[in-house]
Amino acid sequence: MDLLKWKRQSSTQSLQGLTLDSPLTSSSPAASSPASSIHENSLRNSGFFTTVKRSLSRASTSPPGSGDASSAGAPGSPGRKILHKQRGSFSSFDSMQRRSSVTSEGYSRVSRTYSMSFSSTRSSTNGIEWKTAIDWKTQQVEAHCPVEADPQVLRSKPAYMVITQDYIVKMKSKAEALTTFPQISSGLERENNNAVPSPEPLLVIPIHMVVSAFLAESSRPSFGIEIWWKSSSSRAAHNSTQLFFSLPQERADQMEKIVQQLKAKNTEFPDASLVPLEVEAQILQIITEEEPGFTTCKPEIFPVVRRTPVREDVLSTKLEKTRRAQDGASWYLALGRNKCYIAEAGPGLPVDVRYQSFGLVNLETFRAKWNLHEERFVLSFREPFKPAVTLELASRYYRQIVITFMKADRFLKPCWPTSLQTVEVFRISGLADPQLLIPGDNYGGLKRTLDAFLSAYNCTTVEWEINWRTAFAPEFRLLPLKSGVAYTNLQILAVMRSLRYNDYFNSISFSGIDLTNLWDKSDFHGRTPVPYMNRSGLSLSEVELGPVRFGSLLHQELHALAFCSETVRQIDLTNCFPENSVRQEMAASGKWPAFLFPILNLLELGLTKCNHLLLSGNYLRAPDVESLIEALMSEQAEVQALDISNCCLSDLALRDIFEVLFQQGRSLQNLDVSGNRGRVPASVVASLSEIILDLRKVNLSGVLMGDIPGPLLSFETLSRFENLEELDLSNYKVNDATLYALEYFLSQKLLPSEPQHHTQTNSHNQTPVSPASTLRKIALNNCGINGREAARLIRALGQHTSAHLHISGNPMEDGIDDLCQAISLTPGPVGLHMDMVEFRDEYNFVALMKALTANKKNSFLSMAGTGPTPSANAPCATEVCEALEGFFAGNNSVKYLDLSGYSGKLDEGQLGKGSARSLRGLASNTTLTHLRIRNQNLHDDVGTLGSVIRQNTTLRMVDCQDNNWNLTSIQFLAKSLKLNKRIIEFPFEQTEHDRVWQRVVGDIRRQSGSSKTALATQHEQEIVLWGALQKQVKELTDTIQRNRLALEFNSSFSIGFEESLETETGWPSLELKLTNTNQSRPPPHLSATNQKLLQVTPSPNRLLDLDLDSDLITTPVDASARDKQREMRVHEVPSTAPVRVRSEAVEVEEDDAAPYHVDGDEELLETPLGGSGLHDDDAGWITPTTSEILAGPATPRTPPPMLGFPDGMDADGLGKEGSAQASARCSAAASSPRVVPAFDMGPYFVGSRYRIGGLEAHMEE
Secondary structure (H helix, E strand, C coil), X not given: CXXXXXXXXXXHHHHHHHHHHCHHHCCCCCCCCHHHCCCHHHHHCCCHHHHHXXXXXXXXXXXXXXXCCCCCCCCCCCCCCCCCXXXXXXXXXXHHHHHCCCCCCCCEEEECCCCCHHHCCCCCCCCCXXXXXXXXXXXXXXXXXXXXXXXXXXXXXXXXXXXXXXXXXXXXXXXXXXXXXXXXXXHHHHHHHHCCCCCCCCEEEEHHHEEEEEECCCCCCCEEEEEEEECCCCCCEEEEEEEEECCHHHHHHHHHHHHHHHHHHHHHCCCCCCCCHHHHHHHHHHHHHHCHHHCCCCCEEEXXXXXXXXXXXXXXXXXXXXXXXXXXXXXXXXXXXCEEEEEEECCCCCCEEEEEEEEHHHEEEEXXXXXXXXXXXXXEECCCCCCCEEXXXXXXXXXXXXXXXXXXXXXXXXXXXXXXXXXXXXXXXXXXXXXXXXXXXXHHHHHHHHHHHHHHCCCCCCEEEEEXXXXXXXXXXXXXXXXXXXXCHHHHHHHHHHHCCCCCCCEEECCCCCCHXXXXXXXXXXXXXXXCECXXXXXXXXXXXXXXXXXXXXXXXXXXXXXXXXXXXXXXCCCCCCHHHHHHHHHHHCCCXXXXXXXXXXXXXXXXXXCEEECCCCCCCHHHHHHHHHHHHCCCCCCCEEECCCCCCCHHHHHXXXXXXXXHCCCXXXXXXXXXXXXXXXXXXXXXXXXXXXXXXXXXXXXXXXXXXXXXXXXXXXXXXXXXXXXXXXXCCCCHHHHHHHXXXXXXXXXXXXXXXXXXEEXXXXXXXXXXXXXXXXXXCCCCCCXXXXXXXXXXXXXXXXXXXXXXXXXXXXXXXXXXXXXXXXXXXXXXXXXXXXXXXXXXXXXXHHHHHHCCCCCEEECCCCEECCCCCCECCHHXXXXXXXXXXXXXXXXXXXXXXXXXXXXXXXXCECHHHHHHHHHHCCCCCEXXXXXXXXXXXXXXXXXXXXHCCCCXXXXXXXXXXXXXXXXXXXXXXXXXXXXXXXXXXXXXXXXXXXXXXXXXXXXXXXXXXXXXXXXXXXXXXHHHHHHHHHHHHHHHHHHHHHHHCCCCEEECCCECCCCCCCCECCCEEECCHHHCCCCCCCCHHHHHHHHCEECHHHCCCCCCCCCCCEECCCHHHHHHHHHCCCCCCCCCCCCEEEHHHCCCCCCCCCCCCCCCCCHHHCCCCCCCCCCCHHHCCCCCCHHHHHHCCCCCCCCCHHHCCCCCCCCCCCCCCCCHHHHHHHHHHHHCCCECCCCCCCCCCCCEEEEECCEEEEEXX
């Protein structure tokens, strides 16, 4: 082969070898990774081919057979062969866990074999040493400098480093560097070197393959640079080396040149070559398995370097790497939707990826510097009740990583103050607050934030809803799990922390959620930051924050809910600390759970709007009562609502509370102390009522005792309560003076329909007070009221359109004629509750039912346990049955009816046998929609009830539980219900199921004997009957589901299951309302069973001769019957928003596939004006140690002093110098609980703005 032909082949092979290592041979396609995206058009026009051709204009004349490119070149001629000892690849995963604050619970391994041709190990130039194939004489040299000799190698000499536009080259000596790069020598030396063949470099690092270059961390007293780059022999491997210099200025100059070349390469080539395709595929698989709900979300993947600590041993791996470069594991930092992943890819084949995941909201601190040369950063993640895990990393993409984490943090926590996030989490020295655009989200980003916290805490989902039908709407309500399992502490913490700083909600409800297990829990594994600033920048001093800081996690979270959000008016803690749970916790810990302190502390300071204390059903002990009394005595605590009903309070506790309630006379509006064990003298209540200015709801049921000469509430006092809505004086013998005052007040009170001559304003609350507010509830149960007194109240309430009168348990027979006349001739209240009223004379009961039949105003009637005195085994009188049947057939106003019976040990209230015959009147009733008739022994008259169910067309709910049903009764009800297409609610609870089964089993056992054969037969019968019962129950459920689907399927109607406004608790509205167009949803998915149910209906020919032993004959639905649903009355919701929104109805936004993506050419990544430069010593040019980075928050902002910086570090992390100004700011913040002047409270978002329910959200333009 002639020389010219050999040179041509050598040059071609060298070009091919370099192309394999260039960015053009990226193993990651353009759309494979958001962090490493590259456009093919820009890549083709990037000029890379021109650069390579310029670098390879002359091919080396080295003979073939040179050493392999994967080994570090040793000094000597190209033909010299040096034997190197092969070392196994080092995995740093275990060492990362040792260096972290906690040993990992275990990492996951994902291994996958790829049969791709480019994944195999290959030499770079097919047998030609590519380091000698480059014509170094044509390279433009940017810098060169001597490198210190390795003190661990005997007789080692100083090496020499040369930086060109494309490579970082390390030569054995300066003489060899001058020979290889004659352009850096003088004229005479250049002529002499031209005649000498170029020696082989010790090390060649392509600049475009550099992963990170940062200041070396070593025990050597020199000044070094550590460089990591992608291996040319294995796509999933990284190499590293350290270069040390004698003077810091030499290192600064070389570092500056390296940074300049890296920046030039970032502009010239997109960064797509550093994420191999096989590694990226496994990382995507990992993220898909960890976060299955976000398969369309593209993760951000960055190649990083796991920094090792400074080791004092002289034989450390770090020092050995200075002598030769070997393939090692590569590390990648990936961000999914809710989690962050650190992945290690081994250098061998097949690619083996091991990873560890961290919740993004668990990011405790992110420390870095915005300097061009400082690529190191520290991440610290911590889960509750666990130590922190610290990751010390470095990457040339550190600025993109910083902004990506900032975008993720603000995306997942959109309501959190930006300044607070900058102070506590992102401590980036030299970086001003970036203007980040985040997409808006409904409900203040609640679902987005809650899902992130649940994922970070490795918890299952919780059940919640948003309620608009409440005093302070919208309200977030945490619901008990349907499975009956209690929430874990981590789930409760996730919910509470996701609600922090959320200004969308005006109230929060944990009603019925047991919080006892959390009240004494503390997190000792790390510093739990107690929120010291709300959304407006109001900051607490160390004195004000001190008591909460040393409290439990429950104290801190309640403090955060009440202080951080400025819109929360009440936190409903009803039945959160029941007596049984409190006693168990007290026996285990020996402490009383005092949970009221955080909210009461803020009330005393006047730093919260949460002045509605709903504590019903909690076991309040002495510490909580003392805290409550101290708060009520404070002038700053303006409590508007106090609900301490059923809290096991004693006489002494109630008297102490009432004594201090005099201090809250100007603000108190709602008071409920019912159901407690203690009693309060009526004279105390009368005196307190003279002090309160604007009482709206008062419930004193069961706590009053003693007689007073005058009225309990005088007319003058009641007249002052212009906004009175509810008054409950049950279980107290009211005197005539009180009744006359109440009657006169009700008759004189202005109504909404009457003209309002004036509108007063409460100067204290600054809210308009309307004198025409209507009453909703007057409760005088068991107050000794006779029929005449009840008639006077009914006449006084005749014009109050929404009032309910409760007169249960009173002797109504005395004055029954007057009562019947008032009911039949006057409109009366809209709701009448007359439960447990005994009639010794059946004639009086008949007269009452006739009066109720003639009434045209009542829409709600409750007569549970009311009826004639039953005789033992005596049938119901004919007159009574006829009166009831006439009421069912003739009343045209009652829509909600409760005729349940009552049976107890000391008292009974049931209608006689055969009373179910009166239900025949319901067949022609067109008004009644809700019927509750429990505990009336209807099992013998199930035929009548079934006939009514088949014929009635307006009933929507029938509740007939606890009527001694057996299997035959359930079968008859199921078949009768199947013929009705309007009933959409038929309660059949598990307790009812158990009662029916117990009766079935009892009937079997009475019929069978005690022999073994009889017992075996009995067991077989039980199995058969159990299956039959399950079949009938399923038929009931399927029929109700069929009726619901028939009303909603392919129509604009939706069924409302919320509580009706016309009743009190326990009655679903079941109103058909137009579906809100803004909350539209597709038609419900129909299973095969539901489709079958919608396609069949019982034949009308079989209505009167039902066969209980065979299934009903069914025929298809005709079009006219199916169209009748459009003729039904439609109730439109006045508000455009639904009354309740369950958690499963809140959709997750999936339109943003890459919410955290940051383009590499964004202006945000540039060094800001006045930012830190390469020669800025104050910005940290001197190499900082890891402890220095961890010590102080390298941020220009100054948090309050209670954050607790280490000794010797000021708020800027710069040590003692320049700390006077920071100390002044800290002292100013500590002395005043107002806005911290050091925080920039300006706008942090740009773009289009819109409001969602009062929440200002932002959409990206």
